[in-house]
Amino acid sequence: MRYTILLQLTLPLLLIVLSSLPGHAHKVRIFAWEESGIINTEVKFSGGRPAKNAQISVTSIRDMKELLTGITDSNGMFSFPIPDTAKKNHYNLEISVNSGDGHKNSWLLNAADYLKITENTHQQQPAPSSPPSSPTSLQAAQQAPPEQQKSTLVVVDQEQLSQIIESALDKKLGPIKRSLAEQQEKKPSLQDIFGGIGYILGLAGIAAYFKSQKKR
């Protein structure tokens, strides 16, 4: 056969491709997540390398106003505190990146994703020394004999406790939010690859059909 050797040539290439599937081609990816009042943005090339010095711009979707811009650091990270106007107006934020070499992408951060937790951290600020004081106040609440004092202390404790849980959860959930955001990116699957090759073979069949009719 004329093309058997060519097939033999492309087969190893295909095998290399399939064995190196976790590596993806050139495209810039961006994802953003909120962590205790700060929005973290991470920009990567699709191979997993961080995109350094990429331009980030944050715009509100409602009135397409640019709220702030920035440049990623050597790890492809850019962090910024939630802008006050965005907090006030419950903006949905579009965080877009331009890596300067023709690659552009954006990430949508809904107001619901970053506002709920921030409001709680806002409340936390009046009582900054909550973690160390809470165990003693809990004990005090249990030991205190006058009923009036006890009830007021318990109310404060619940509030503090919820704040402690809130901040601890925030810390623990940060990496999970990040990896969830990372996983939303669709990666090329085996199905896509074989589907594409199938389309190409189909097109070749169509082309061969028309060319063969001409030949007759």
Place this chain on the structure above:
Amino acid sequence: MHISEGVLSPSILIAGGAITCAGTAIGLKKLNYDKVMGVSLLTSTFFVASLIHVPLGPGSVHLVLGGLMGILLGWSCFPAILVALFLQTIFFQYGGLVVLGANTTIMALPAVICFYLFRTWFKENGRKRQVAAFSCGFLSIFLSSLLMALALSFTDKGFLQASQLIIAAHLPLMFIEGIITMFTVSFLAKVQPEFLQIKE
């Protein structure tokens, strides 16, 4: 190598689309019955080559194989690259449908230029063909980078800055593609010389 959607200005998009249309028309006209399967095989190769990732340089690059397409297919690399890029856009979300014409021009035009530059060298056996194959792989990526910088210079930063950035990012790829093209061509010359159209 794939420019994303919303980066280029409309005039560049139209120019790229026009060149792609013309190139594809010529390519389809030159395509004859015997070449159809060869073209489709190389289209598949191009389609999956972008998944081979080269973790070198400041960014990250993937194989393009423009030079190999150019030598083996001539003008027919236009329809081949167009189809492969279209499928990559749909399946892998590389580039975009609106920038398809510009992206095809960026990758296929240098391939055709390389085909005409090195065509005569291919007919001679030995070292000259190897040098020509390496140059084809090398030069096609270099010219593609230049075209890409040119396209970006009308919209983004200046040409000099864009070209520096893009050529620096693709420099390792130029050597890798050169070597891959050289080995593929010398292998084909040994086992399947008629595929290189060097029988005459």
